Amino acid sequence: MTVSPGENSGDSPSSLSRLAPLKAVLLDIDGTLCDSDPLHYYAFREMLLEIGFNGGVPITEDFFVENIAGKHNEDIASILFPEDHQRGVKFVEDKEAMFRRLAKEQLTPVNGLYKLKKWIEDRGLKRAAVTNAPRPNAELMISLLGLSDFFDCLILGSDCERAKPFPDPYLKALELLNVSKDHTFVCEDSVSGIKAGVAAGMPVVGLTTRNPEHLLMEAKPAILIKDYEDPKLWAALEELRQKGRSSNSCILKHIMAIK
Known part of the structure; x- marks a missing residue:
């Protein structure tokens, strides 16, 4: 079955x-x-x-959010240079080189990232990085953040038939990790990313890092948080932990009854 961006085959969970x-x-x-x-x-x-570009008038943050943020570079090239796609591709490649130079000096983690990292590691959960960024960018950011040994795999939009907002990158991540969408959640900050996770059938924790909350809500995340210190996230994770403990208890009782 072909899944379109933003189409969710299941119910949208509230937690x-x-x-x-x-x-x-x-x-x-x-x-x-x-x-x-x-x-x-x-x-x-x-x-x-x-x-x-734009008659020499600098682009605004609103323009960036609407036309660039979270999108795959092929799509950005077409948006910015609709009459000359090859020029757009070359421009975006040059821009990514500039970004990498800036990132080496200025990249900072989202607040609470390492708290979530420890929570994931302590529970032995599988994890993947799933991005529309080009490989040199993705690998550089992961390295600068000290996460090179944290992720089990890295999935790029360019590795898939369709990038985000289509579900393909997240479906590929599930396949590579050999896990079910019914036991996995996604963390995303963009409209296209949230749509991709929802379309793949998973609840998405949306981060209001830079994108407007009302736009992110239209993509139907399970919850929206400011960062990984947000009490809403930890309340949801605690609820999940309690539910898992209750389920394990029921399974154990069933096994003992059989014996």
Whole structure:
């Protein structure tokens, strides 16, 4: 069955508790692991200004959010240069090189990231990074954040038939980790990313790192949080833990009854 972006084959959950027992967590990179959007915005704004894009008027953050944030580079190239796609591809490649130079000096993790990392590691959960970013960007950001040994695998939008907002990257992550969507949740910060996770049938924890809350809500995340210190996240994870403990207790009682 072909799943379209934003189409969810199941019910949209209001919490994460239905996932018990939790087996895996899938995380986007840009804006989800690190606050990288300001660096992307700066690079796009300055480089577009140099070539006289938009009549020499700098692009706004609203333009960046609507047309660039979270999208795959092929799509960005088509949006910015609809009459000359090859020029757009070359421009975006040059912009990514500028971004990497900036990231080496200025990249910072999302608040509470390492608290969530420890929570995931302590429970032995499987984990994958799932991104529309090009490989050099993804690997650099993961390395700068000290997460090179944390992820079991890295899935790129360019590795799939369709990038986000289609579900393909998240479906590939489930396949590589050999886990079910019924025991996995996603962390995302963009509209296209949330749509991809929802379309793959998983609840999505949306982060309001930079994108407007009302736009993110339209993509139907399970919950929206400010960052990984947000009490709403930890309340949901505690509910999930309690549900998992209750399920394990019921299973044990059933086994003992059989004996």
